[in-house]
Amino acid sequence: MAKPSKDEEEIAVPAPVFSVTAKDDKDKIALPDAHDPVTGHGRWLYEGRLGEGGLATVFRAWDCKGGLGFVAVKVLKKHSKAHARHAFAMHRESQWSLERLHNRADPRYSEEHAKLFARYLEDHTGFVELGPEDFEERRKDFESPSFDWYKQRIDLPIASKPYVVMELVKGETLQVAMPSMSATEKRQVILQCATALEYLERFHMIHRDFRGCNMHLIAREKPNESCQLKILDLGVMISSEAGMEVNCNMAVQAFRRRGETEEKRKRYDWLPWEVRSACDELQGAVKNFEPPGHSFDAFSLGVLILHLLLGKTKARSVLDSLQDHPERTPDGCGIGVPKELLGNLLAEAAKRPRPREVCAQLVPLRLKSPQKEAAVSAEKAEATPAVPSCHTVSLDLRAFACLWGLQTYDDICRVQRFSEHSSRTCVRTFGRSAMEI
Numbered sequence: 001m002a003k004p005s006k007d008e009e010e011i012a013v014p015a016p017v018f019s020v021t022a023k024d025d026k027d028k029i030a031l032p033d034a035h036d037p038v039t040g041h042g043r044w045l046y047e048g049r050l051g052e053g054g055l056a057t058v059f060r061a062w063d064c065k066g067g068l069g070f071v072a073v074k075v076l077k078k079h080s081k082a083h084a085r086h087a088f089a090m091h092r093e094s095q096w097s098l099e100r101l102h103n104r105a106d107p108r109y110s111e112e113h114a115k116l117f118a119r120y121l122e123d124h125t126g127f128v129e130l131g132p133e134d135f136e137e138r139r140k141d142f143e144s145p146s147f148d149w150y151k152q153r154i155d156l157p158i159a160s161k162p163y164v165v166m167e168l169v170k171g172e173t174l175q176v177a178m179p180s181m182s183a184t185e186k187r188q189v190i191l192q193c194a195t196a197l198e199y200l201e202r203f204h205m206i207h208r209d210f211r212g213c214n215m216h217l218i219a220r221e222k223p224n225e226s227c228q229l230k231i232l233d234l235g236v237m238i239s240s241e242a243g244m245e246v247n248c249n250m251a252v253q254a255f256r257r258r259g260e261t262e263e264k265r266k267r268y269d270w271l272p273w274e275v276r277s278a279c280d281e282l283q284g285a286v287k288n289f290e291p292p293g294h295s296f297d298a299f300s301l302g303v304l305i306l307h308l309l310l311g312k313t314k315a316r317s318v319l320d321s322l323q324d325h326p327e328r329t330p331d332g333c334g335i336g337v338p339k340e341l342l343g344n345l346l347a348e349a350a351k352r353p354r355p356r357e358v359c360a361q362l363v364p365l366r367l368k369s370p371q372k373e374a375a376v377s378a379e380k381a382e383a384t385p386a387v388p389s390c391h392t393v394s395l396d397l398r399a400f401a402c403l404w405g406l407q408t409y410d411d412i413c414r415v416q417r418f419s420e421h422s423s424r425t426c427v428r429t430f431g432r433s434a435m436e437i
């Protein structure tokens, strides 16, 4: 890997230990394996803070010794024997990527789907050296309901704070980008979210933290180009295998304390109804999710759609009333989401559609200018060889959309391959009525 260019070298080098948000010394973070330009020791040349969540702080860094170039280094905030379960969670999140989502040797691997997730590159949590060699076996040990993180204290075989290294993801969080997104971008993001969840379902995994602050919009919509989403933070991701829904192991449970006030608890809006009610009762029954496995993230996607439609504050107040008044579900057709689909995502677990169904049920957006639509249709029709006429116009429009899997304007134009004349009529009819489906 080439050295940083002249410009990059001129960036001020932070001291190996620097303050993050910090008012006093106890908040300072010791950055692991930090490069010291004087002695040449240390691998990561830290450049600044990319973000921070409940578990970790993430830094942009240059790999001075391993050839990875620019990366994101995620460093655990708290570290002690008492916090070993957080180090395990960080180990597990990197292994979900290394061993599953981004593992080309896995028969379920798909490059197109995998690129929707940030790729983890290295695991420096120490857990690779603990317990069984195989990740699956190790996970079984440390996630066993009988493993007690308070009693069986773990000494990690590492000198620094536990950390993992990831691909550096560009762009800004979806949460920040949201107010400036176009309707088309919002629809594209929803489609990519559902596609990402479809991939997780293939691996029987549940993200459980599927919300705007854990996603980056890495490219915005341009003429002839779609926007692109990247999903981050597999920190509370668990397997949906049988028994996990009630597993009381502290590394499997999450969100047990949402806060003392109703105001604080409201912030956990992406948690499904059935999970949030079990969250705050520390002595009560554990409910990590309710089968079917996709139902947790499907609910969170419903909440994300509400945020995209209404903005965060209004989304939260509307959501509050939906459990008792599902008829108040807003219509999301303006961003491609039929009211019924959104209602089902936010309904009880058994009713929530599988990610694949979400993709299929998204509707095309109304085009901005009817003249432009007509011009594009005519142009495409001209370029398409005539084929025998069909009578799709008489079909029920909803069945028609399902039958052809119509999702985008391009999809609609594809219909023209079946008939030059009648399909144009059909496309116009469908285009007009799609909003009413």
Ligand SMILES: Nc1ncnc2c1ncn2[C@@H]1O[C@H](COP(=O)(O)OP(=O)(O)O)[C@@H](O)[C@H]1O
Binding pocket: 050, 051, 052, 053, 054, 055, 056, 057, 058, 072, 074, 118, 166, 167, 168, 169, 170, 173, 213, 214, 232, 233, 234, 235
């Ligand atoms: N690979 C990455 N590249 C760029 N920024 C990142 C990356 N990973 C995380 N971030 C930023 O850091 C923030 C916190 O990271 P996250 O993984 O969500 O931490 P936590 O597990 O503590 O919630 C994210 O909201 C995101 O903006």
Ligand SMILES: [Mg+2]
Binding pocket: 053, 054, 213, 214, 233
């Ligand atoms: Mg996070």
